[in-house]
Amino acid sequence: MTTFVDRVELHVAAGNGGHGCASVHREKFKPLGGPDGGNGGRGGDVILVVDQSVTTLLEYHHSPHRKATNGQPGAGDNRSGKDGQDLVLTVPDGTVVLDKQGNVLADLVGQGTTFVAGQGGRGGLGNAALSSARRKAPGFALLGEPGEARDIVLELKTVADVALVGYPSAGKSSLISVLSAAKPKIADYPFTTLVPNLGVVTAGSTVYTIADVPGLIPGASQGRGLGLEFLRHVERCSVLVHVLDTATLESDRDPVTDLDVIEEELRQYGGLENRPRIVVLNKIDIPDGKDLADMIRPDLEKRGYRVFEVSAVARTGLKELSFALAGIVAEARAAKPKEEATRIVIRPKAVDDSGFTVTYDETEDVYRVRGEKPERWVRQTDFNNDEAVGYLADRLNRLGVEDALMKAGARAGDGVAIGAEENAVVFDWEPSMTAGAEMLGRRGEDHRMEAPRPAAQRRRDRQAERDEADREFNEFNPF
Ligand SMILES: Nc1nc2c(ncn2[C@@H]2O[C@H](COP(=O)(O)OP(=O)(O)OP(=O)(O)O)[C@@H](O)[C@H]2O)c(=O)[nH]1
Numbered sequence: 097m098t099t100f101v102d103r104v105e106l107h108v109a110a111g112n113g114g115h116g117c118a119s120v121h122r123e124k125f126k127p128l129g130g131p132d133g134g135n136g137g138r139g140g141d142v143i144l145v146v147d148q149s150v151t152t153l154l155e156y157h158h159s160p161h162r163k164a165t166n167g168q169p170g171a172g173d174n175r176s177g178k179d180g181q182d183l184v185l186t187v188p189d190g191t192v193v194l195d196k197q198g199n200v201l202a203d204l205v206g207q208g209t210t211f212v213a214g215q216g217g218r219g220g221l222g223n224a225a226l227s228s229a230r231r232k233a234p235g236f237a238l239l240g241e242p243g244e245a246r247d248i249v250l251e252l253k254t255v256a257d258v259a260l261v262g263y264p265s266a267g268k269s270s271l272i273s274v275l276s277a278a279k280p281k282i283a284d285y286p287f288t289t290l291v292p293n294l295g296v297v298t299a300g301s302t303v304y305t306i307a308d309v310p311g312l313i314p315g316a317s318q319g320r321g322l323g324l325e326f327l328r329h330v331e332r333c334s335v336l337v338h339v340l341d342t343a344t345l346e347s348d349r350d351p352v353t354d355l356d357v358i359e360e361e362l363r364q365y366g367g368l369e370n371r372p373r374i375v376v377l378n379k380i381d382i383p384d385g386k387d388l389a390d391m392i393r394p395d396l397e398k399r400g401y402r403v404f405e406v407s408a409v410a411r412t413g414l415k416e417l418s419f420a421l422a423g424i425v426a427e428a429r430a431a432k433p434k435e436e437a438t439r440i441v442i443r444p445k446a447v448d449d450s451g452f453t454v455t456y457d458e459t460e461d462v463y464r465v466r467g468e469k470p471e472r473w474v475r476q477t478d479f480n481n482d483e484a485v486g487y488l489a490d491r492l493n494r495l496g497v498e499d500a501l502m503k504a505g506a507r508a509g510d511g512v513a514i515g516a517e518e519n520a521v522v523f524d525w526e527p528s529m530t531a532g533a534e535m536l537g538r539r540g541e542d543h544r545m546e547a548p549r550p551a552a553q554r555r556r557d558r559q560a561e562r563d564e565a566d567r568e569f570n571e572f573n574p575f
Pocket residue numbers: 262263264265266267268269270271281282283284285286287288289290309310311312378379380381382406407408409410
């Protein structure tokens with residue numbers, strides 16, 4: 097028997113981008129050609145894809161660390177590095193992806209639905225790509241970016257059209273075994289089923305799935321028995337089927353009370369109120385069972401339930417039941433908003449966010465710069481290469497980071513951190529020449545504090561200043 101695992105923690109790491117290459121073209125008699133360093137390849141993504149033939153998360157329980165391959169570094173002669181390979185992880189239909197705090201990142205329903213769980217790092221540009229009219233022969237290249245690494249939780253919420261609920265030993269697994277090709281474990285002791293079973297039923301032209309959950313008992317909502325943990329698997333169903341045992345030997349039980357108990361537990365669990373329900377009276381092959389079924393049937397129908405009398409063992413009443421379920425499922429499917437024809441691809445977040453923020457971080461005594469672009473550029477920089485650092489400074493300057501630092505009150509020599517606390521790059525700030533000189537010059541004269549004055553006004557003001565000076569002079573020199 098395969099183990100059923102419906103919750104796993106998964107650590108994914110996308111591939112790193114390959115570094116760009118700094119190289120200069122060499123040829124006989126042409127010692128210094130142009131830069132010809134190629135770009136690094138992209139790191140592979142980690143991608144989750146729904147595959148309906150996968151039914152459990154067991155695989156990830158056994159090996160929870162998954163990494164996509166890295167991009168290859170670029171090389172001379174304009175050769176780009178190869179991209180890393182995406183790592184495609186198949187998951188069952190109905191897998192919910194959460195972060196470690198329990199926030200839902202994605203709900204993967206439908207064959208082929210895709211979620212990029214980790215994005216591969218971009219490859220670094222080689223010096224050929226970095227050359228420009230201004231920078232003819234860059235002696236540096238950009239580093240590849242690290243791939244995204246994340247801890248996620250996968251939780252399976254089975255996607256079954258029909259869910260069977262009932263007391264232990266009511267015959268839920270027996271029913272699945274005779275309605276579908278599934279072969280669940282069946283036995284005459286309670287809690288035979290420890291994890292949900294799933295079967296596929298074909299009734300006429302309708303194909304639908306049917307699942308049972310471990311038996312429920314009074315107090316299940318307080319954690320008795322196997323608790324309500326598994327009810328998660330019935331949340332998505334279109335119809336709930338109460339499987340009632342008409343031949344139980346327990347003296348304090350009868351099918352109608354059983355029904356009330358299960359309904360109460362479902363109510364406590366919540367969220368299933370408006371799901372259509374039908375009642376199956378099972379075990380009518382036993383004479384007492386048949387008598388009891390006939391006796392309570394009108395009562396149940398008066399409550400509004402459609403009632404089916406069956407025997408999973410003698411295989412009676414099954415056809416009628418399976419066609420009735422097919423009808424309800426077909427109706428529910430028709431009522432659902434049309435599923436998009438294309439498969440849904442969910443990406444974690446927009447990557448190109450051009451903004452950034454500068455804040456003073458008191459505990460660390462640094463000005464902290466946060467933003468997708470500045471943080472990416474820092475990761476791409478080889479800090480052992482002055483030219484590369486200069487290039488970074490230019491980029492930051494053009495984005496307006498230096499101006500923003502000035503405005504925030506940063507002075508030359510202050511600490512500046514780019515990135516989040518754990519992986520920030522911290523350095524002493526040296527305003528680059530242009531921005532620095534300009535800003536400092538302005539600050540000395542403090543022109544910025546004044547509103548611009550038209551020339552005529554400036555002339556009048558100057559005249560007023562002179563007159564004032566003359567007055568003072570005359571006061572002190574009365575002669
Ligand atoms: N006579 C008779 N026995 C049945 C019928 N259906 C199931 N049983 C028996 O009832 C017992 C319990 O059946 P299961 O199908 O395992 O019951 P279950 O509801 O899945 O039980 P749990 O998994 O413990 O919740 C088994 O011994 C079955 O053979 C039926 O229609 N007639």
